[in-house]
Amino acid sequence: MSISIKSAREIELMKRAGEILARTHEELGKALHPGMSTWEVDHLGEEIIRSYGCIPSFKNYNGYPASICVSVNDEVVHGIPSKKRILKEGDIVSLDAGVIYKGYHSDAARTYGIGVISPEAEKLIEVTRQCFFEGIKYAKIGNHLNDISSHIQAYAEQFGYGVVRDLVGHGIGEHLHEDPEVPNFRKRMRGPKLSAGMTLAVEPMINAGRKEVCWMDDDWTVVTQDGSLSAHYENTILICEDGPEILSLLPETGTAQA
Ligand code: CO
Secondary structure, eight states: OOOOOOOHHHHHHHHHHHHHHHHHHHHHHHHOOTTOBHHHHHHHHHHHHHHTTOEETTTTGGGOOOSEEEEETTEEEOOOOOTTOBOOTTOEEEEEEEEEETTEEEEEEEEEEOSSOOHHHHHHHHHHHHHHHHHHTTOOTTSBHHHHHHHHHHHHHTTTOEEOOSOOEEEOSSSSSEEEEEOSSOOSSOOOBOOTTOEEEEOOEEESSOSOEEEOTTSSOEEETTOOOEEEOBEEEEEETTEEEETTSOGGGTTTOO
16 A cells, blocks of 8 residues: 545545544543543443544454543553443543544544543653654655654653554554554654645554553553553644644644644
């Protein structure tokens, strides 16, 4: 597969998908509270996505059994929602969601604290979010993909954090996962040149401790090997003539600001 350049029509559909996904995250984030099960998070998320006329893209993707990946504390990504997993004060929870609108995908993730969380957890969440914004400063025509990747890594490592190597971001559009892979770490090769009309899911996954991760017996849930906390932040972006446009953030809430 090669990197697809989206037409004006495709970009319109992806903007709509992104807007719906941003609203979904906003509504889900507000609903989180101690005592809520991760199953309830998924159930509500699926309901919101469908209420906008979208399809949750993760459901049944490679056999994934839910619509929202809900990953708590040392879980990095792909946590499977469960009625037995109850969120409690002080937890951090990463919500990853994808929607399909008229055949086009958007993919985004946020990490939230439940009630009051430790200063260390707050900092990890904020730095992970900032990693995304530091990376996409380099999402400019003529730059190479590795310019984004290496700046995400450099920003995270300043804080002594571990940058996950076993999972990467990706191109997105008609499919959830398209070329190219979008690593959050420097590669020896500078990667493809960025050009207008490319759409990418940029998704730093950052551990408070070491970078190594492992898979749980459910074959989905990825956890930090050292048991440290992990955060995830992701948006779908479009490479434009004048820089990146973030498709999965709501401009009017002011959250688009770096
Ligand atoms: Co993704």
